Amino acid sequence: MDNTLSHKQHAKxxxxxxxxxxxxxxxxxxxxxxxxxxxxxxxxxxxxxxKALALSVAEVHxxxxxxxxxxxxxxxxxxxxxxxxxxxxxxxxxxxEAALKANLGVDYHQTxxxxxxxxxxxxxxxxxxCSPAVMLDDEVYGxxxxxxxxxxxxxxxxx
Numbered sequence: 001m002d003n004t005l006s007h008k009q010h011a012k013x014x015x016x017x018x019x020x021x022x023x024x025x026x027x028x029x030x031x032x033x034x035x036x037x038x039x040x041x042x043x044x045x046x047x048x049x050x051k052a053l054a055l056s057v058a059e060v061h062x063x064x065x066x067x068x069x070x071x072x073x074x075x076x077x078x079x080x081x082x083x084x085x086x087x088x089x090x091x092x093x094x095x096x097e098a099a100l101k102a103n104l105g106v107d108y109h110q111t112x113x114x115x116x117x118x119x120x121x122x123x124x125x126x127x128x129x130c131s132p133a134v135m136l137d138d139e140v141y142g143x144x145x146x147x148x149x150x151x152x153x154x155x156x157x158x159x
Contacts, residue, residue: 004042004044004074005038005042005044005045009038010045012034012037012038013034013037013038013042013045013048014048016030016033016034016037017030017045017048017049017052018052019033020033020052020053021052021053026053027049027053027055027059027060027063028063030049030053031049031063031064031070035069035070035071039071039074039075040070040071040072040073040074040075041064041070041071041072042072043061043064043072046060046061046064071109073111074111075111075118076111076112076115076116076117076118077115077116077117077157078116078117078118078136078137078153078156078157079117079118079120079135079136079137080100080104080117080118080119080120080134080135080136080149080153081119081120081121081122081125081134081135081136082096082097082100082119082120082121082122082132082134083122083123083124083125083127083131083132083133083134083135084097084121084122084123085123085124085125085128087128087131088128088131088132088133089132090131091131091132092131092132093131093132093133095146096132096134096144096145096146096149099146100119100146100149101119103146103150104117104119106118106119107119108120108121116153116157117153117157122135125140126140127140127142129142130142130143131143132144134149134152136149136152136153136156137156
């Protein structure tokens with residue numbers, strides 16, 4: 001068992017494995033269930049998943065690493081996604097990205113030292129008319145600047 005996993009988290013993962021182990025094509029639904037429940041898919045459980053689904057550890061790793069949706073590490077209390085699609089890039093998301101990385105002190109797929117914010121890239125939020133766009137948790141915001149995003153983060157983290 002992964003020492004970073006609590007017994008409760010490991011029990012939840014085991015329950016998901018048992019629920020999906022006899023489902024044809026059950027790997028993707030299993031990975032989604034684990035991430036939805038504990039926030040990420042720990043690499044330490046790949047062997048257990050592989051054994052239960054009669055797959056290799058490499059196959060499990062390959063699926064997790066192929067799909068950008070899956071995370072292999074815990075995330076922050078809040079998730080900030082910066083749109084990287086063409087419309088947002090043409091409207092300055094690259095400058096927004098650089099400023100936010102510097103202000104937060106993290107790169108993509110990293111979490112701030114205080115555990116509050118995980119920064120992720122996203123490749124279209126469907127808000128092209130209001131570029132550049134970001135999504136903080138489940139809310140999309142358009143026409144963003146580094147200052148506006150900093151205000152949003154301050155509001156949700158300290159608000």
